[in-house]
Amino acid sequence: MYEEMDSQSGYCLPVIYEPFNANDRAHWRDRGSCFDFLYTAGGEDKRLLDFGPGDGWPSLIVAPFVNNIIGVDGSQRRVDVCNQNAKRLGIKNVAFTYTTPGAPLPFGDETFDGVMAASSIEQTPDPFNTLQELHRVLKKGGRFRIDYESLGRYQGGREQVVYIDDGGTEKSTLILYDRDIERETAAMYKICFTMNEQSLKRHFSDKPCIPEFTDVTIDKLRQVADRISDARMCTLIHPSGRTLVQWLGRIGFREVLPTYSGAWFAGQLYDVLPPSRRPSDLRGVDERVQPGVQIVVAMAAPIEQDPMITAVK
Numbered sequence: 626m627y628e629e630m631d632s633q634s635g636y637c638l639p640v641i642y643e644p645f646n647a648n649d650r651a652h653w654r655d656r657g658s659c660f661d662f663l664y665t666a667g668g669e670d671k672r673l674l675d676f677g678p679g680d681g682w683p684s685l686i687v688a689p690f691v692n693n694i695i696g697v698d699g700s701q702r703r704v705d706v707c708n709q710n711a712k713r714l715g716i717k718n719v720a721f722t723y724t725t726p727g728a729p730l731p732f733g734d735e736t737f738d739g740v741m742a743a744s745s746i747e748q749t750p751d752p753f754n755t756l757q758e759l760h761r762v763l764k765k766g767g768r769f770r771i772d773y774e775s776l777g778r779y780q781g782g783r784e785q786v787v788y789i790d791d792g793g794t795e796k797s798t799l800i801l802y803d804r805d806i807e808r809e810t811a812a813m814y815k816i817c818f819t820m821n822e823q824s825l826k827r828h829f830s831d832k833p834c835i836p837e838f839t840d841v842t843i844d845k846l847r848q849v850a851d852r853i854s855d856a857r858m859c860t861l862i863h864p865s866g867r868t869l870v871q872w873l874g875r876i877g878f879r880e881v882l883p884t885y886s887g888a889w890f891a892g893q894l895y896d897v898l899p900p901s902r903r904p905s906d907l908r909g910v911d912e913r914v915q916p917g918v919q920i921v922v923a924m925a926a927p928i929e930q931d932p933m934i935t936a937v938k
Contacts, residue, residue, distance in 0.1 A: 626815070627700035633679040641685050641710055645907040650895045656910055657891025658743075658772075659686040660918040664887075665770040665935045666739030667691045674737040676759060677745025681707040684719050687741070694719045695737075699726035699749070726750055732762045740769040747774055747863045753872055760876050763938045769878070772886070775931035776806045776863045785838035791822040799825065801841060809863050816846070817855040866931040873936045880937040885926045887918035 627633060636642045639652040646652050662683050667673050671691050675684040678696035684707070688694050696719065698704050707721040724731055727750035740759050749755040763769055776784075784806060790798040801814040818825055829836035829845055846853070864872065866883055873881045891914045895903070904910045926932035 627679075627698075628702040630702065632706065633703065634682065638680060638682055640907075641681060641714070645910075647903060647905050647907070647910050648900075650892055653891040653895040653910060653914065654888040655686065655891075656907075656914050657887035657889070657918055658683055659690075659887075660911075660915050661887025661922050661933070662687050662741045662743075662770055663690050664919050665884075665922050665933075666741050666768050668738070671738035672736075674732075674740045674759075674762065676740060676742040676755075677748060678707050678721060679703055679743075679745075681710045681719070681721070683741055683743055684721075685710060685714060685716055688716050688719045692718065695732075696721040697724050697730060698722075699724060727754070730758050730762055734761055735764040735767075736762045738764055738767050740767070742770070743772045744774050746771060746869075747861055752862050752864055753876075756869075756872055757876050760878065760938060765938055767938050769873075769936040769938070771869065771934045771936070773866070773869065773931070773934075774863060775865045776804050776809060776811060777865060777931055779804050780806055787835055787838055787841060789822055789825060789835055792817075795819055795821055797822045797825045799841065801838060803838070804863075809865055809868060811861045811863055813859050813861060815855075815857045816853060818849065819852045819854055820849065866928050866934065869934055870928065873934070878936040878938055880935075882923075882935045882937075883926050883928050883932045884935060885921040885924050886933045887914075887922055890914070890917050890921045 639645045639655045667687060667690065669691060672693045673691055675694055675696040677698055678684045681696065684694045684696045696707055698721065701723045704721045704723045711719050722731065740763050742759070746752045746755055759769060784804045786802050788800040790800065792798060797818050797820055799816045799818065803812040823833065826833055826835065828849060829840045870881050870883060894913060894917060904913055
């Protein structure tokens with residue numbers, strides 16, 4: 626899936642793809658994330674690893690504040706996009722490299738001062754082994770900051786969903802997610818058709834809209850079997866915050882702290898400031914956001930809320 630994306634983020638990342646907009650709450654949250662990773666995993670003299678950078682995030686927004694960053698991704702397409710973005714932005718202290726998903730990382734023991742992982746651990750074949758590898762390449766005393774997609778956010782009606790991607794003339798893709806929140810796993814199905822989007826919708830539903838999960842039955846799939854050009858299925862493991870804390874302790878991290886996130890703080894700050902008091906540029910936003918983030922990323926957060934996690938080796 627990541628090999629087919631021109632941009633994993635949909636070209637919406639501030640600074641990387643869009644000019645920073647001080648009137649956009651999402652852009653404030655992005656700056657909060659920047660300083661979150663900086664204060665939890667980085668520092669001016671630090672060498673960082675960004676595990677699963679996608680379009681170069683958070684590497685490219687953290688890079689101006691640190692010594693050096695290496696990004697590693699299991700998709701060569703993503704690596705190429707990251708390197709292109711770094712070159713376009715003139716950022717020279719970041720490099721990106723490919724590694725086979727699930728394989729040992731191409732770095733020696735205790736190589737990095739800090740590690741950043743933003744919604745990437747759960748995209749690997751074996752998240753527990755991935756955490757072990759990240760522990761191996763982290764220096765003693767180094768810090769590991771994890772953001773992750775816990776399935777708890779989908780509870781209450783979003784456990785089973787369907788998406789349709791329009792592939793153009795007589796092509797479309799059906800993507801289904803079947804999430805088991807209790808077992809912390811998600812089955813993903815991707816089925817490609819030689820049918821346009823509207824024909825695909827009409828086949829599975831009486832209404833011209835995206836079908837419900839229960840509309841996509843085996844019988845209906847058999848009826849258009851000759852129009853299926855590809856079909857794939859994978860099972861993703863989405864550990865909750867509680868599971869991650871347990872795993873990190875077992876692996877050998879000496880301190881594991883679930884905390885509030887810098888993005889959360891920056892969003893809250895945006896909400897409470899009236900428009901007349903909000904800064905008008907990136908520098909002004911950074912001056913407002915930076916001190917508060919430094920405090921909240923050290924504040925313990927309830928594990929039930931699946932907060933971000935800092936682990937110290």
